Amino acid sequence: MWPWGHLALGYLCYLPYEYRARGDASTWLAVGALAVGTQFPDLVDKPLAWTVGVLPSGRSLAHSVLALVVVCGAVYLLCRHAERVVVSVAFGIGYVSHLVGDSVGHVLAGEYEYLVFLVWPLLGTPPYGDEGGFLSHFANLELTSFLAFQFALCVVALGAFLVVQYRLGRAWH
Template sequence: MYSRLVYRKPPDGIAVLAIVLGTQLPDLVDKPLAWTFHVLPSGRSLAHSVFAAVLASVVVWAYCRRRGRSDLGAAFAIGYVSHLVADGYTYLFTGEYVYLSYLGWPLLPPPPFGDEGTFLTHLQNITLSPGFALQLVMAVVVYVVWIEDGAPGRAAFGAVLERIRSSS
């Protein structure tokens, strides 16, 4: 939406990769460090903190700006912040503010989720709740828009993978 509103065109492939990285980074950092390596107190702590979001977004935006692509920094930041919003909106609407404490970690304690288990535990506990159904509908809408836009990012992702393979 940002690309369409500001630039009046769909995002290019690299911008799509930037937003995908931004949306996934909090979980790519926190979940393994908490659930697998037990280094963090919760799967929503370090990278789910507003402090980490601001720091990462400023660093990425400044780097992208120096490269003449501040739009990529904006895409990353929008993705990162949207992840935090998506993780917390139900707690906000239900008044369960204690579960939003991850936004202020480490100044606030981690959310009282209890034993969060492992990746497998979370996969086994997926149910078709209204919230999960809404997420599925949103994913389908995003996928359809992405296809209509010509699947930007597919070629760029392939190029990144090829670079990784060739450097190994």
């Protein structure tokens, strides 16, 4: 999934928590933590694999459920100490939605061997071959049905965001 798809999916996953569990709208700090959580695995793994070369794949360390538990646990402890638990929940929802977003295409295609990144390093890395780097990924960007789905998610998420802002009286005039 591309960064904008992860952001949109994360925001749409966060909305039910925001209104059902809490009954109010989150602070900008929580929404910021959500945004960081939706990008966190790629912000760690892609540079360390593609630029520095210390990880075997752009989906390895931070894409592992093992790392998710450790990182989200640490974020929770920090936020609990600062009495901002909702910020840790937002980050966690973003992080989990990232892993779901990177997995769903493989699940739908029946490509289960590509899901081993979820338990890295226990089962190794997916058989991606040469992953290239940042520029090669953007250069090879093609309009596929999955990319179109991500753009549609962005439109829905933006609409939901604007509705939330309007209902909070933060509408732009």
